[in-house]
Amino acid sequence: MSLVDSVRSVLSHYATFSGRARRSEYWWFVLVGGAVVGIFYALAVGTGSTLYAVLLAVVALALAVPTWAVTVRRLHDTDKSGWFLFLGFIPFAGDFIMIGLCAVAGTDGPNRFGPSPKAAPVGAVPAYRA
Numbered sequence: 001m002s003l004v005d006s007v008r009s010v011l012s013h014y015a016t017f018s019g020r021a022r023r024s025e026y027w028w029f030v031l032v033g034g035a036v037v038g039i040f041y042a043l044a045v046g047t048g049s050t051l052y053a054v055l056l057a058v059v060a061l062a063l064a065v066p067t068w069a070v071t072v073r074r075l076h077d078t079d080k081s082g083w084f085l086f087l088g089f090i091p092f093a094g095d096f097i098m099i100g101l102c103a104v105a106g107t108d109g110p111n112r113f114g115p116s117p118k119a120a121p122v123g124a125v126p127a128y129r130a
Helices: 003-012 023-047 050-077 082-089 093-103
Strands: none
Touching (some): 082 093
């Protein structure tokens, strides 16, 4: 899945916590989201402008829900419950645990969270259960 396809897929399913997400969909979105937040952070700190600080807060809040949703779908692809997302709140180790859980390959074929997202043709927006 390309960068544009993954960002489009995640944002078109803004708060969809069901279904599965490919590794590429997750990591491309994390890269783009981190870059956007990083740019606004650099502008806010570099200029000392309150406007950029407010824009940073708005962008970070706007990206929070789709980031959580795609992370839950990524965990579903590895046949883990979305509740594993809360492991990220463990001080120091939580980030490393989440990186490990999101980096492993998903289960082959369908699992309890739906069909494999790899079964869809590249470029197609994955179907999600409602």
